Amino acid sequence: MITTKFQQAIEQAEKIIMFTHVGPDGDALGAITAMGQMLTARSKQITMVVDSPIPPRFAYLPLIEDVQSKVDPWAKFDLIIALDCGDERRMGKPFAQLKHKPDVINIDHHVTNTHFGTINWVNSQATSTTEMLYDLFMALDVDFSPELATSLLTGLVTDTLGFRTPNVTANTLKISGELIDAGAALSTITMQTLNLKPLSTARLWQVGLNRMKLEDGLMWTAISHEERARIGHKSDSSSGLVNFLADVDRAAIGVVLLEMEDGAIRVGFRCRPPFDVSALATELGGGGHPQAAGCTLEGPLAKAEAMLVDRCKELIAQQSPNGRFQ
């Protein structure tokens, strides 16, 4: 833990700028608004920067309207705090363009963190950056308001998909219980961040489920750029469809292929133990975790699909406990 170093650094600073990563998720925005609240309560002048639009579903977060996408490159700050950023580039242009760069405190839970800060606190065992901030704030005797608890619980809920990822510990649930006691509304956070979705997501699932196929333990689907354009699907994520396919009991591996505007194919893999898709994803130029990985392939879609189906079926045969998936 970095309690003492952190306390010294913020005591000496007056003007503090915070960054989180481009394409921010609930943990990124929960962490930056939580840190912003804590520093405001200590009478610091704060600036919160995210080099991306804020998704509307996070509008309930305290201080979220104060998060800005740009900053004057010539502005001077006493301290930079980077939250949930695995490397410097994740902070985007506003950080890169800063002419005067003071010390950087780097707080993150990604195993791939490059330790780019002056002070680095990286805990890859934590489910989320806000889980780390909870510990830090407890050590600093911070008073937990309902608003602060809301920001922190948002990171815990979103990065664990509602306590469903394998890295959830007893401590994750106990911290979440404390944050509810402090005034965070779990069901509102779950509804806003995990359940609510645009109509285009329901249509993506409609198209995807119509194309789904199950062969030899592989459950997969492929969605073309034309189809995505027709239904107004903008992101490069299957919005949970790949999990839905992988959780069919007769599937060993679930795969979704999405053809992007530029012809590249975004691929998501999911599986349950003992299957492991990380090596295949890495070999294809991507990466990830044993049971959740991804990569980007060249098109055309049909060629990428045929290659992937072959490779995944091979993998399933190799990794099946009895040499064959039932």
Next chain:
Amino acid sequence: MITTKFQQAIEQAEKIIMFTHVGPDGDALGAITAMGQMLTARSKQITMVVDSPIPPRFAYLPLIEDVQSKVDPWAKFDLIIALDCGDERRMGKPFAQLKHKPDVINIDHHVTNTHFGTINWVNSQATSTTEMLYDLFMALDVDFSPELATSLLTGLVTDTLGFRTPNVTANTLKISGELIDAGAALSTITMQTLNLKPLSTARLWQVGLNRMKLEDGLMWTAISHEERARIGHKSDSSSGLVNFLADVDRAAIGVVLLEMEDGAIRVGFRCRPPFDVSALATELGGGGHPQAAGCTLEGPLAKAEAMLVDRCKELIAQQSPNGRFQ
């Protein structure tokens, strides 16, 4: 709490029979196997009865293979424990046919419980019967094994849909944390009970999403008996599809109609506050909670669908904060 009465009752009993409800869910089976383990550890002769087949996804539960579906009507027991049963009929035939009925301890969390026992402990604030058993076992100084923790956590996870129902409290999460500390594997329980599904469920969603319509804030779909028969869908539940539809941001209410073998139409309603579907469901002969309710209608399907669409659109107009759903 019934600690003293409960302790006296089990101290005086040698042969104890436990029942839970027909069509058992995770809380029912978690509660009966947890109580079974606790009593076995106290050297009682136990009999566990469920008047239904056990769904295969619960095969991981300790003692589950000892749960029987029948019992000799002439057998004599010193004590009956009813778990998660709102009324006597929920225990099914094996209970009804028992010739010698000793005292009944009724432990349940349903608000509609009829207090049919000799000793009744009903707590409708609890998310699950196993949440109540955790408190009881703590008061009794029971030693929590990983197996006992697994049974108890199963009820908490399944009855809250993975901590997503509005009745989840800080205490629910803290208890769950304690059960993980005691050795329960949260991600295994979530995977087995909430995520894994048969291929027929994916096909039900495929058919349902192809028929989905969104009009004036109502998102609905209808699936015929012929379609259900074709894809091998057996249950009278939409397996989460109604939640998926209701969670589209432009929907106020989500509805799924399922035509059964006998021509009856099973209807599920879901919504978010301030909308409330319970009065409509009750008026149509069903019931439920403000944001999750259901009913059964007469066919034909098209007629039931047309009536429901009209009624739901009226309801949305009445309950919309601005007189109209955006």
